[in-house]
Amino acid sequence: MGSLTKTKLPTIDLRSKSLNLDSSSWVTKCNEVTRALEQYGCFIATFDGVSKELRDASFLALQELFDLPTEVKVQNVLDTPYNGYIGRQIMVPLYESLGIEYATTKEAVESFTKLMWPSGNQSFCENMFMYSKAVAELDKIVMKMISQSYGIEHHYESLRGSATYLLKPTKYLRAQGTEKFEKMMGILPHTDKCFMTYLHQDEVNGLEILTKDGEWIEVEYPPSSFVVMAADAFMAWTNGRIEAPTHRVMMTNDNDRYVLGLFTTIRDHILQIPQELVDENHPLQYKPFDNYKYMQFYYTEEGVNAESAIKTYCGIQSQ
Numbered sequence: 001m002g003s004l005t006k007t008k009l010p011t012i013d014l015r016s017k018s019l020n021l022d023s024s025s026w027v028t029k030c031n032e033v034t035r036a037l038e039q040y041g042c043f044i045a046t047f048d049g050v051s052k053e054l055r056d057a058s059f060l061a062l063q064e065l066f067d068l069p070t071e072v073k074v075q076n077v078l079d080t081p082y083n084g085y086i087g088r089q090i091m092v093p094l095y096e097s098l099g100i101e102y103a104t105t106k107e108a109v110e111s112f113t114k115l116m117w118p119s120g121n122q123s124f125c126e127n128m129f130m131y132s133k134a135v136a137e138l139d140k141i142v143m144k145m146i147s148q149s150y151g152i153e154h155h156y157e158s159l160r161g162s163a164t165y166l167l168k169p170t171k172y173l174r175a176q177g178t179e180k181f182e183k184m185m186g187i188l189p190h191t192d193k194c195f196m197t198y199l200h201q202d203e204v205n206g207l208e209i210l211t212k213d214g215e216w217i218e219v220e221y222p223p224s225s226f227v228v229m230a231a232d233a234f235m236a237w238t239n240g241r242i243e244a245p246t247h248r249v250m251m252t253n254d255n256d257r258y259v260l261g262l263f264t265t266i267r268d269h270i271l272q273i274p275q276e277l278v279d280e281n282h283p284l285q286y287k288p289f290d291n292y293k294y295m296q297f298y299y300t301e302e303g304v305n306a307e308s309a310i311k312t313y314c315g316i317q318s319q
């Protein structure tokens with residue numbers, strides 16, 4: 001599927017000083033974010049909410065976490081399948097991740113930390129909590145910008161209190177037993193099932209995005225930036241105006257790769273497609289749905305085998 005291209009994803013400056021704008025420049029910036037998402041389903045955001053110290057400490061904390069024995073890591077069991085602990089599986093032997101649910105609440109990060117380190121690990125706990133809070137601020141900025149550019153702020157306001165954040169520390173081993181430049185799949189092509197995704201990596205690249213033209217873009221992003229990516233629930237909520245991009249990770253045999261993904265999910269709130277996004281050119285494509293229940297559906301046989309799980313779950317079939 002698809003060839004590799006040298007196209008670059010747009011980079012948008014969302015550092016605090018560049019958001020201090022007069023109203024017409026603000027509108028231009030909001031439109032820039034929305035157009036990038038409409039075209040690619042994602043973009044690179046420069047963001048200064050995570051200091052260099054916090055970033056360095058967070059990636060060190062990740063190494064400590066993955067160095068724990070497997071029997072400790074498997075204790076992290078969550079209700080959502082595949083969010084608790086995934087260890088090196090046959091299809092993706094390089095991949096390992098752990099999910100921290102409700103990561104913007106201190107209690108949740110404390111209880112995860114206690115599970116991993118019964119005698120405590122204060123710096124891990126503080127760094128993960130601070131990191132999650134900082135990136136949740138980026139989510140608020142991005143959501144405000146998109147909803148303003150579509151004129152649907154009041155709809156977003158009504159669901160914002162139902163946004164929950166899953167922090168997913170992830171480690172990819174470098175490709176094993178391969179030649180230089182030969183790549184091995186780190187994570188299979190997929191779309192995310194949540195609402196929005198925010199990815200941050202150590203120096204090692206590997207993420208690839210499938211464009212609408214069927215070409216894979218290698219995403220290279222510098223340390224001070226984040227990949228902002230629409231997920232399935234967001235695609236449905238925007239009535240398909242912004243599509244969740246298919247993405248994968250390809251690893252070379254150079255270095256292991258660490259990633260911090262923050263995933264927004266809307267819980268306990270039925271998502272209704274804003275009527276402002278429905279018109280003659282954009283007929284209603286999705287019924288009201290529950291993001292969290294959709295994530296559960298995805299892991300059923302029907303969900304896994306569907307060509308588009310979100311369309312099977314809540315899509316309106318065109319006549």
Ligand SMILES: O=C(O)CCC(=O)C(=O)O
Nearest residue numbers: 187192199207249259261
């Ligand atoms: O490692 C990455 O850059 C992407 C991770 C990813 O796609 C996921 O966890 O859903």
Ligand SMILES: [Fe+2]
Nearest residue numbers: 190191192247
């Ligand atoms: Fe993903």
